């Protein structure tokens with residue numbers, strides 16, 4: 001056992017030092033950069049750790065963190081269900097072999113096209129569950145003939161997460177106002193197969209803001225007891241995901257066992273099964289992004305290191321000022337450290353992966369690795385500045401295969417007519 005209560009075979013954190021630099025350089029050479037590398041073995045380890053910490057709960061993977069088929073298949077084989085945020089994610093989950101009974105669709109201001117599609121899929125997979133975040137959506141489902149498994153997302157009035165922009169719990173956009181949930185549940189219980197309650201505090205919850213998570217779960221326990229007293233037993237109470245991972249080198253990993261204990265204790269007695277839906281925790285440290293240095297220039301207070309990956313490849317630093325570990329794979333410890341600002345090729349000042357970071361002196365042609373890029377990395381990539389999105393390889397037992405080809409300039413104009 002490690003200091004964090006983890007299994008030494010399956011440590012709770014994998015930092016960049018846990019990746020083999022020579023293997024990564026070989027992959028960059030073979031497949032080109034920018035390149036996402038997803039280690040499916042690590043995905044399986046993360047799933048196993050979650051299942052170990054929450055043995056009696058249903059663990060649902062929040063597909064939005066990484067929707068690639070190779071990842072979804074590994075997650076499915078590891079026994080996690082799938083929580084999907086759109087018709088497209090439902091499609092991907094079913095295509096990756098998920099049974100409808102393991103698929104939850106969480107509707108957030110759902111476009112009619114999404115509802116049409118999901119209701120069509122529900123006809124073929126009647127065990128699929130739809131979660132509504134507004135009373136309004138119930139009517140739209142009814143109009144489409146849906147009378148299947150329905151869950152209500154509550155707005156619990158308490159949020160958490162690594163940045164204001166990812167705290168959903170107290171944001172009016174998400175969920176039915178807490179005080180209105182019980183009445184809505186009573187009004188839908190006869191017409192639909194009303195199965196559960198849902199809430200999500202936000203993303204990237206650390207040990208420090210665990211009190212908010214606990215408060216959310218406590219409120220959901222209370223709500224579940226009220227709803228059960230009015231409509232009978234629920235099948236599940238889903239308290240969301242958001243379990244954080246350490247991005248900084250000195251940040252300790254979340255103690256998942258304590259989170260699980262706190263969750264169970266805060267929920268109290270409910271008849272439904274506890275459900276959790278982590279995304280980041282499953283895939284973040286299973287992925288690295290590889291980039292190549294193309295420009296080195298001296299500026300007043302730092303050396304600017306220009307690379308071929310930027311905010312269109314990994315948006316998190318630009319959008320949330322997120323910190324990602326960066327390592328010069330081509331120099332390792334042989335070069336003196338410099339103060340580097342690593343910047344991408346996009347015409348935006350925000351296109352910076354790190355500022356004034358100590359990095360082994362990167363020369364033109366060097367390969368850099370960016371850690372914890374598996375969650376919300378490829379998923380948030382775009383083609384802004386007409387930059388094709390990167391390629392992706394998956395590793396199994398260290399063996400690589402290309403699972404997503406690099407976009408081409410032709411792909412960029414393909415939709416135009």
Ligand SMILES: Cc1ncc(COP(=O)(O)O)c(C=O)c1O
Pocket residue numbers: 062065083106166168200202203204205240241242243277278279280281
């Ligand atoms: C409804 C819902 N569930 C689960 C998640 C997964 O969050 P995370 O990747 O932080 O675990 C999110 C994203 O924040 C979400 O919006």
Ligand SMILES: N[C@@H](CCCC[NH3+])C(=O)O
Pocket residue numbers: 064166168203204316320375376
């Ligand atoms: N995209 C966010 C997480 C938000 C998840 C969606 N609710 C991040 O990279 O941290």
